[in-house]
Amino acid sequence: MLAVAYSTLSEKAISDYIAENYHIKPIEVNYLIRGINDTYVVKDDHSKYVFRVYRSDWRSHEDEVAFELELLIYLKNQGIPVSYPIAKIDGHHINTLYVPEGKRFGVLFSYADGEETPIDNENISLLFGKAVAELHQKTTNFTSNKQRSELNLEFLIDHPLEVIQKAMVHRSEDFTFIEEVAIKLKNRIQELEPKGLDWGICHGDLHGNQNISFCNDLTYTHYDFDICGYGWRAYDIAEFRLARQYHTNGDKELLERLWSAFLEGYTSIRELSQNDLAAIPVFVWIRELWLMGLCFQLRHIDGGIDTGDDFIDEKIDIFKKVQL
Missing domain, CATH: 3.90.1200.10 (Aminoglycoside phosphotransferase (APH), C-terminal lobe)
Incomplete structure (x- = not known):
């Protein structure tokens, strides 16, 4: 078995995981982009969400992710429009996902409605x-x-x-x-x-x-x-x-x-x-x-x-x- 530096989770695996751990029943999961982390768009009958899978060598400690989520919840409560974390059935926000390279953290976020707009005026x-x-x-x-x-x-x-x-x-x-x-x-x-x-x-x-x-x-x-x-x-x-x-x-x-x-x-x-x-x-x-x-x-x-x-x-x- 050769070592793995980076693995990509399948859309079906993400869909099954979310269905099991959230009050959400995905009807569609699409792998959107590979950047510093992996981003998936999740759809159910009513809404869209974003599931981010953090890279293991980028965010290796849960505290690093937890800081970001605490900030987002704080901003949401302050009335700032942000894409915020969605709680799981157990009330937690961070998922520990076991993959070939070790473990990666995953978080489900609300979807940022609208689209990227060039700032050209x-x-x-x-x-x-x-x-x-x-x-x-x-x-x-x-x-x-x-x-x-x-x-x-x-x-x-x-x-x-x-x-x-x-x-x-x-x-x-x-x-x-x-x-x-x-x-x-x-x-x-x-x-x-x-x-x-x-x-x-x-x-x-x-x-x-x-x-x-x-x-x-x-x-x-x-x-x-x-x-x-x-x-x-x-x-x-x-x-x-x-x-x-x-x-x-x-x-x-x-x-x-x-x-x-x-x-x-x-x-x-x-x-x-x-x-x-x-x-x-x-x-x-x-x-x-x-x-x-x-x-x-x-x-x-x-x-x-x-x-x-x-x-x-x-x-x-x-x-x-x-x-x-």
């Missing part, structure tokens, strides 16, 4: 800014005793560098360049932090084109809090800025209009200090570094075809543009 960018600010505002008093990685410099820079170094042993000089950039980014945040950077609950993946569903009337639902945790709010916001840089395809005027609208929406709900604003461009680069590490971290699942030397060359070119 100022109106929806302003609305998204308000939605992010409300998310940050409503989590001010959230607490949990569950263990969860903070979105700190160890998580955002040190760990990704370790992963990147292992993937670039054949390009040691180029890795040294990336490491030097990372040190500059780290030092810049350490310079800004004593002046005060807003710290609190972050979604962790607020790029805007995903992880929020909009209905036709522009009501919305946040979803996928898998990377949530305590961190710098400027980092949480920086992901939106980075995503706009990619999605505006070099149209700098559009980028700045969307960014201004987002900030207008955000600051209409809660304040952003000048120090936080100064940190956002730094966190944009840090997010790029973290994503590079994540891509390498997923190679044993997704294969290495998209993270070869062309990928490294592209990232080197990006980091050559860093200005602090």
